[in-house]
Amino acid sequence: MLNALSVDVEDWFQVGAFETVIDRNSWDSRECRVERNTDLVLELFDDAGVKATFFTLGWVAERYPALIRRIVENGHEIASHGYGHDRVFTFTPEQFAADLVRSRNLIENSAGVAVTGYRAPSFSIDQRTPWAHEILAEQGYAYSSSVAPIKHDHYGWAEAPRFAFRPVAGSDFLEIPVTTAELGPKRLAAGGGGFFRLLPYAFSRWAIHQVNERDGRPAVIYFHPWEIDPEQPRVPNAPLKSKIRHYTKLDVMAAKLRRLPQDFQWERLDSIVAREKARLAA
Ligand SMILES: [Zn+2]
Numbered sequence: 001m002l003n004a005l006s007v008d009v010e011d012w013f014q015v016g017a018f019e020t021v022i023d024r025n026s027w028d029s030r031e032c033r034v035e036r037n038t039d040l041v042l043e044l045f046d047d048a049g050v051k052a053t054f055f056t057l058g059w060v061a062e063r064y065p066a067l068i069r070r071i072v073e074n075g076h077e078i079a080s081h082g083y084g085h086d087r088v089f090t091f092t093p094e095q096f097a098a099d100l101v102r103s104r105n106l107i108e109n110s111a112g113v114a115v116t117g118y119r120a121p122s123f124s125i126d127q128r129t130p131w132a133h134e135i136l137a138e139q140g141y142a143y144s145s146s147v148a149p150i151k152h153d154h155y156g157w158a159e160a161p162r163f164a165f166r167p168v169a170g171s172d173f174l175e176i177p178v179t180t181a182e183l184g185p186k187r188l189a190a191g192g193g194g195f196f197r198l199l200p201y202a203f204s205r206w207a208i209h210q211v212n213e214r215d216g217r218p219a220v221i222y223f224h225p226w227e228i229d230p231e232q233p234r235v236p237n238a239p240l241k242s243k244i245r246h247y248t249k250l251d252v253m254a255a256k257l258r259r260l261p262q263d264f265q266w267e268r269l270d271s272i273v274a275r276e277k278a279r280l281a282a
Contacts, residue, residue, distance in 0.1 A: 001212040001216075001218060001264075001265065002218060002265050002266070002267040002271070002272060002275070003208065003212070003218045003219040003220070003221065003264050003265065003266055003267070003272070004052075004053065004145075004176070004218055004219070004220045004221065004266070004267060004268070004269040004272040005050060005052040005053070005221055005222075005260065005266040005267075006052060006053045006054070006055060006119070006145065006220065006221065006222040006269055007038070007041055007052060007053070007054045007055070007222065007223060007224065007225065008055050008081055008119060008222055008223075008224050009034065009038055009054050009055065009056040009057060009060055009081065009224075009225060010034065010057050010059075010060065010081065010085055010224060010225075010226075011027075011030070011032055011033060011034040011060070011225075011226060012033060012226040012229070012232045012233065012246075013026075013027060013030045013233075013235075014027065014057065014059070014084075014085045015085075015224070015226070015246065016085070016087070016121065016122040016154060017154070017238070017239075017242035017245060017246060018235050018238055018242065018246070019085075020239075021235060021237050021238050021239075022235065024084070027059070030233070031233055032063070033225075033226065033229055033232055034060055034064070034067075034225055034226070035064045035067050036229075037225035037226060037228060037229045038054070038067055038071070038225045039067070039070070040225070040228060040229075040254070041225055041228065042070060042071065042074050042076075044228075044254060044257060044258065045074070045076070046074060047258075048258060048260075048261040049261065050260075050261050050266045051075050051076055051077075051266065051267055051268050051271075052076050052077070052266060052267075052268060052269075053076065053077040053078075053079050053117060053268050053269035053270065054071045054076055054077065054078055054079065055079045055080065055081040055117070055118070055119040055145075055222075056068065056071075056078060056079070056080065056081055056107055057081050057082065057083065057084065057085060057103065058080070058082065058083035058084070058102055058103030058104075058105075058106040058107060059083055059084050059085075061103070061106040061107040061109075061110050061111075062106050065109070065110035066110075068107060068110035068111045069110060069111065069112070071111075072111050072112065072113055076268060077117065077268040077269060077270050078107060078111045078113065078115060079107075079115055079116070079117035079118060079119065079269070079270075080100065080103050080104050080107055080115050080117070080118045080119070081103070081118075081119050081121060082099050082100070082103050082118075082120065082121050083099050083102050083103040083106070084099075085121040085122075086099065086121060087120070087121050087122050087124035088120045088121070088124040088125050088129050088132050088146070089124050089125075089126065089128040089129050090124075093131040093132075093135060096129075096131075096132060096135055097135050097139070100118070100135065100136070100139055101139070104139075115141075116140075116141055116142040116143070116270060117141065117142065117143050117144070117145065117269055117270055117273070118136055118141050118143075118144045118145075118146065119144065119145050119146050119222075120132070120144070120146035122154060122155050123146055123147060123148035123155040123156070123157075123178060124146070124155060125144065125146040125147055125157070125175075126147070126155070126156065126157035126160075127157055127159070132144075132146075133167035133168050133173065133175060134168050136173065137168045137171045137173035141173065142173065142174070142270065142273060143173065143174040143175070143176055143269070143270070143273040144173075144174075144175050144176075145175070145176045145177070145178065145220055145269060146175065147160045147175055147177040147178070148177065148178050148180075148189065148191070149161060149162050149177045149178075149180055149187065150180050150187050150188075150189050151187075152189060158187070160175075160177060161177065162177060162180050162187070162215075163176075163177065163215070163217050163276075164176045164177075164217075164273070164276040164280065165177075166280065172277055172280075172281070174273050174276060174277055174280075176220055176269065176272070176273055176276060177220065178191030178192070178220050178221075178222060179191040179192075179207065179208070179211055179219040179220050179221060181206070181207035181210050181211065182210070188207065190203070190204065190207035190208075190211075190219075191219075191220060191221055191222055192204075192221045192222040192223050193222060193223065193224070193227075194245045194246075196221065196223060196256070197223070197227055197248070197249050197250075197252075197253050197256070198245070198248055198249060201256050201259055204221075204260075205259075205263055207219070208221070208263075208264055212264070218272050218275070218276070219264075220269070220272075221260070223253070223257065226250075227250060227253045228250070228253045228254045228257070229250060230250040230251045232250075234247070
């Protein structure tokens with residue numbers, strides 16, 4: 001069973017949890033660590049022989065075009081995470097369409113290859129944005145991995161399917177949600193981010209096994225470059241819960257990530273999507 005590993009390429013000051021305390025106008029004056037951290041991720045993947053998908057902000061592509069090229073040269077998929085990490089439900093449909101075009105142009109100009117995948121910032125495609133998948137399909141995207149089919153305090157669309165589905169009638173455009181596990185009647189977030197970093201590795205291994213063995217489906221896991229960076233600047237005035245989530249176990253994250261390829265096989269999301277499309281068409 002092949003699983004999908006993905007990296008949401010954004011810097012420590014761009015995360016949703018800090019948006020109330022970090023003014024967007026201050027981004028350019030912050031210490032940028034995304035290039036260094038993403039290079040460390042590339043090294044880690046190279047050592048482990050892993051290919052993955054890098055959902056990258058247009059903002060990052062604009063400033064680090066050489067990084068975008070290195071991602072592509074290393075055999076990974078480059079995909080879009082929007083321009084400036086605005087959540088989709090804060091946009092009008094027209095604003096969303098414009099954000100997609102802007103970020104895709106910036107990424108493709110650096111990458112020299114076509115972008116066919118999209119991940120909404122903070123998994124912000126949900127019941128509030130019935131137009132979002134249609135706009136992605138209209139713009140020629142092959143897939144989105146933007147839905148967290150779970151109830152969570154910052155995000156989630158609890159009623160959404162747990163596995164790949166076609167959200168647009170008459171189109172083979174695919175939504176491939178981030179991984180959840182089931183414990184009795186309860187759905188558990190198991191796709192990564194804080195859950196992968198904060199909980200013992202054994203939880204993630206159990207969840208991915210369940211998805212692969214019991215459900216017979218690929219897992220979709222994600223993390224961020226800042227999660228392997230214990231030296232990143234601290235945000236002193238952030239809410240306590242956000243601080244705990246953001247800063248705990250940054251020092252063990254890289255070692256944890258190295259365990260994933262020992263236990264499971266990983267691929268780019270576009271390859272997984274092609275397999276899921278073939279399965280749904282059969
Ligand atoms: Zn993000």
